[in-house]
């Protein structure tokens with residue numbers, strides 16, 4: 001507040017104050033200008049960086065995206081030739097559906113078991129006894145239980161066994177063969193994962209060991225092969241053919257027997273196809289989400305009913321270390337009773353089914 005010569009109180013600033021205000025205003029203006037300039041510089045810097053990001057590293061950015069695509073979606077970059085080469089490496093040839101099943105049966109039923117015990121865990125280097133014992137269940141408890149059920153129904157089955165499981169359970173293969181109805185097929189040496197070996201020589205070495213071990217116990221060369229983990233490497237099909245197997249049972253392109261083609265050529269090997277819905281491992285056990293095996297066997301029953309209606313084949317796979325428990329086995333028992341109640345059901349082994357399908361196709365062709 002100031003007093004002028006008239007004594008009038010005025011709120012007008014004195015010169016000094018004006019000067020001071022002016023200095024403050026100038027200072028504020030300076031700060032404002034500097035701030036504005038700083039903002040402008042920041043904006044300019046941001047724009048420069050954005051442009052730099054958009055323009056100069058565009059090729060690197062594109063390269064990174066391309067690398068990521070090649071890793072996560074490699075097929076999107078494949079040529080047409082590469083796509084065709086991939087699907088034709090091993091493919092479904094003509095179906096091998098006879099005009100009639102033996103004894104005028106309406107449907108062929110093949111019950112199979114992948115009788116894995118500790119082999120898959122040993123393959124991974126597992127030494128922990130609790131985990132190993134849970135797999136040992138397949139040999140100690142599951143297999144004897146299901147053999148009793150098969151014997152009671154007088155039904156044959158095919159068991160795919162690894163060389164290692166046959167070695168650590170010397171009673172396993174003889175117990176399966178005791179009835180004289182069942183077949184033993186090859187399921188690898190130690191349940192090796194064929195695509196993971198990435199070596200034809202190593203895959204052949206393990207396959208030869210498995211064939212030698214199983215042959216020494218059965219007294220005959222095995223007719224059937226089922227890939228461990230149901231997975232082929234790029235060498236597996238050639239090895240199946242080279243070892244003279246009559247059939248494979250790992251592929252999944254149909255529900256009926258078919259010829260396996262490799263690179264467009266007939267391999268002469270019969271496929272007895274399987275399916276992830278026609279096994280219990282995806283539904284039961286630690287990783288499964290099905291609340292009751294009852295639902296699982298409803299699915300199996302409906303699949304059988306469909307095959308019966310079509311006059312084709314019903315191929316089931318179970319694992320004694322898992323499906324050999326009491327509840328699933330009760331349902332298997334019930335399923336076998338149901339199937340046996342229908343007229344015209346041919347219960348067979350993989351070898352008999354593949355042989356019949358192949359011979360029938362040859363006979364039809366020559367007519």
Ligand SMILES: [Zn+2]
Nearest residue numbers: 114116228229
């Ligand atoms: Zn297996």
